[in-house]
Ligand SMILES: O=C(O)CCC(=O)C(=O)O
């Protein structure tokens with residue numbers, strides 16, 4: 001990969017931006033060896049390893065398809081390439097807990113593949129008090145993404161869900177982090193095959209007897 005220079009102290013920047021804004025958009029935010037492991041893993045996976053994504057508990061296939069079209073593959077420690085990212089995210093979790101006392105307890109993530117025409121309509125990843133997902137992460141894995149390839153992540157204001165704050169190009173190594181119950185967002189239709197890893201840090205509120213939406 002040409003001209004990949006890791007940003008300086010990404011965890012530090014993420015913690016700083018989360019504290020001041022609840023959101024951080026950082027290009028070149030992950031070590032190249034982690035990104036290369038993910039690319040190598042994607043090259044091993046076939047379409048059969050990806051499943052249609054659901055919406056919360058809904059199993060209404062047609063309704064789900066009006067909201068999101070991506071296909072997903074959950075990452076798991078048992079695969080050594082996937083384990084590299086999970087180990088890195090564990091480091092991030094420990095860092096954020098030390099720095100911001102966030103009480104993050106676990107992390108789950110999936111590859112997402114948006115084929116040409118696929119989108120994800122405006123949504124929140126969590127509803128206040130209804131989930132233990134507190135922090136969303138999205139990592140993009142698309143070398144040479146062009147402006148005309150579409151597929152931007154559009155982020156809206158927490159206090160006005162109609163007001164667009166920013167558009168993020170899904171470029172290789174760009175890493176987005178935001179408070180899951182604050183920022184509405186959507187994925188515009190992709191005009192090229194678009195790969196990412198979407199993930200969530202959770203707090204442990206099982207003592208409240210919550211049953212979180214199943215995967
Ligand atoms: O891929 C993206 O840019 C965002 C995906 C997303 O919003 C999600 O999976 O919840």
Ligand SMILES: [Fe+2]
Nearest residue numbers: 123124125185
């Ligand atoms: Fe989302």
